[in-house]
Amino acid sequence: MYEGLNVRSEIGRLRKVMLYRPGNELLNLSPDTLGPLLFDDIPFLEEAQREHDAFAQMLRDEGVEVLYLDELVAEALDAAPSARGAFCERWLDESGLCGRAARRAVRELLDSIDDTRALVDKCIEGVRADELDLSSSQAASLADLMLTDGNAGSPLVVDPIPNIYFTRDTFSVIGEGVSINSMLSRTRRREGVFGEFMLRYHPEYGGAPQWYTSSQPHNIEGGDILVLGADVIGVGISERTSPAAIDELAHRLLWGGPVSGIERVYAFSIPHKRSFMHLDTVFTQVDVDAFTVHPGILGTLHVFELSRGGRPGSVRIRRLDDTLDVILARALGLDAVRLIKCGGDDPIASVREQWNDGSNTLAVAPGRVLVYQRNAVTNDILAREGIELLEIPSAELSRGRGGPHCMSMAFWRDPPPRMMTKVTG
Structure with a gap:
């Protein structure tokens, strides 16, 4: 029933998602390689796998079909006789x-x-x-x-590729197409090889329209891309994503016709530092009219709106001077939105829980989201705001510096929430 790719919101009922279960790559981490491989600590593999299995089962219990990246890549290589040798050479080139x-x-x-x-x-x-x-x-x-x-x-x-369990980053489903992202660091560029071959050769997912390709010279990563609605996306200008990449992505989306459907691209400039890393580490959508947000970005965020210009192929850019809640409400066509602070008004809790991805949530339906169990202050605030929580055990998964949104790549969601009634239970 749910074939191909189709994502036109962050909170429509999630039907299909791609994960990667952490494996032996974590056993090849060592203190000497943590820095180059973008890890701060070495997760305990067996516990990380138990936690990830719990995450996957929670998704299945919500009616979500769970796919795995390594299985999809293997299926793609088996589907094309010449693909295996080309894959090995491409992987060696990036090694x-x-x-x-x-x-x-x-x-x-x-x-x-x-x-x-x-x-x-x-x-x-x-x-x-x-x-x-x-x-x-x-x-x-x-x-x-x-x-x-x-x-x-x-x-x-x-070297191993330990960041690959953050499947959000290497390619991004936008509408019925994909942005095959150009990763900033050398170690993560190798992840892109898996996405490239899967999206080229897989019998079900190959051949989707490409809004961006990894051969582009400018860096962009999927954690910076939020599909806010059927005709609007948000992209972070961050440590990992450059303004030039957003220019190119916006041009292709805005002039991509009905397959794209995008009318506006909002670029959010966030501080360029590791603790923030991507846009989805400082805010994610949790309901039709609600976002969880790291209070550290409020008042410092610069936002730009990109839309089609008057000449074919041109893009109009304007800076927005309103507050974040006003900008998001306008983007979603709502009277107002709620910004729910990660850690509330406690300055220590907010930075601690943002570091442990308290602002990084994955909605399975409007108002029903997966969160890390360890972020107790933020989770309590979200629950009091009427958000239904599915809490993932997270002692080891969180050591990789990524939350439920980072660990998942939505392949299919139901129509945008403004066309649906809120789903509970």
Whole structure:
């Protein structure tokens, strides 16, 4: 019944979503690699998997079909005979592996894996030096020699991809199409390879209109993209998303015709620092007329509206000087919206719980949202505001610096909420 891609709001009844269950890539994290791999700590894998399984089951209990990224990529590669070899080469290109002999050895390892799902999992897990037959006598370059040198060599030949359980970021469903995002950091650009091949070759999801491609030179990440309504999206100007990328995305959406349906793009400039990272770490929609918001951005946010200009292909930009609640109400065609503060008016609770993604929620229906259990202050405030909460255990998942919205990529939602009655229970 629910085929293809269709997302025209953040809170319409969620029907289909893509996740990734954390795997052995977390076991290849070490204190020395945390910084480059964008982690602050090493999650305990078994507990992270239990928490993620609980998250997935909560979604299923709400009637949501749960898909998994690695399974979809494997299905896509199996569907196209030439795709597997091209995928391996593209993944190697993005791996940062320079040594010719090492690249050859890694490719041989990948080719030895018959099962496609196992191949995809290996590419996510990373490649250790002890999995390869590498010795200094085989070195074809200085880069090879450094990999095999007992003093300088690393246990890892290719780093793991631990951020991949945040499926929101590498591509974004907007309407019936996708933005295949150009990630800022080298380690996350490898995630884009999985999305590219899935969206090119998968029998059900391949061939969707593309509003942006990862080959574009300007960075944009999915956590900065919020589909606010059938004809309007919000995009964060953030640490990870550049104004130039928003210019390009807006142009394609605004002039994309009925398949896009977008009439306005709102660009929200937020502070460029790790604790904020993406737009969805400082506010997400929880009901038809309500958002949870980090109070630290109120009064400092700069917002711009992009719409079609008078000439074909042109874009009109104007700065909006109203408060955030007024801007959001106008964007959604409402008289007013409620901004529910993460942590309330407690300055310590607000920054602590924003750091643990108290503002990062996933709506399964208007007024019914998944949240991290650990953000007790914010959750109590949301409940008192009439929001129904599904609390996810989150001691380990939260160590990756992303919440329920970050961990999910909606594939299909029912029509925008203003066309529906509020759903409860």
